[in-house]
Amino acid sequence: MVEIITKIPLEYYIILASVLFCIGVIGVLIRKNALIIFMCIELMLNAVNILFIAFSAYRGDASGQVFVFFIMAVAAAEVAVGLAIIVMIYRNTRSVDVGELNKIRY
Amino acid sequence: MSLSENLFYFLSFLGIFSALMVVFAKNPIHSVLYLILVFFALTGHYILLNAQFLAIVNIIVYAGAIMVLFLFVIMFLNLKKEGNTSANKSIFMKIAGVVSGGLFLLVIIASLKSLEPYQVKSDIKMDIGLVENLGKVLYNDFLLPFELVSILFLAAMVGAIMLGKRETGERNF
CATH class of the missing domain: 1.20.120.1200 (NADH-ubiquinone/plastoquinone oxidoreductase chain 6, subunit NuoJ)
Incomplete structure (x- = not known):
């Protein structure tokens, strides 16, 4: 599987990561379920991860892969706290619809 | 191919x-x-x-x-299911979201046009992703961030428990 670097140009990976990131952005914009908004954030983090790994493989530098490791750690911590917040929202409002959280304005 | x-x-x-x-x-x-x-x-x-x-x-x-x-x-x-809720997002909001996301993608792809094609060096190292090499880099160059991540995990764990804890008098699920 080593020859992938010579066969596939780096630009293809950039385009793939951009498409995945934009799908995540669209999901955050159009969905109202807080859980799905969270999943789209995970999608965006993974798009960044594949970009990091592609650059690190094409340049022969291991620092990019260590950065991906840290991103995964931060994502795990973020999900733990975020899901706790969502459970609290559900307890207080009986739904996870972000459109019903408009009382926070007042 | x-x-x-x-x-x-x-x-x-x-x-x-x-x-x-x-x-x-x-x-x-x-x-x-x-x-x-x-x-x-x-x-x-x-x-x-x-x-x-x-x-x-x-x-x-x-x-x-x-x-x-x-x-x-x-x-x-x-x-x-989401469709049953009263406050559903209108179709215009959805179209606006898709259009703005697509325009964002267009900007990123358009900025790639000015790039020169990246030439891979012939003497590139292939074994950087293996555990041995990655562990050496992680524990030599990134030791302080690695320890900070453990503190972050501790804080996240405490925060999740504090947020999820039921206070006295609060109703159950």
């Missing part, structure tokens, strides 16, 4: 299709299952790029831990 090229295109289309289904699936459980499919497709990409350690970590941490947490919360909360 060689095998690895075919695998690249197959995994890319699988990933993009599943990512679209994450956004557009009506049932949140289907979204979670499609997201697991996205993670497996990305793991295939990592293996193609010779990053075996991160491929395994991706399976264990994302598909194993984070997605189980999502599934657990969804089944815990007993959600209705």
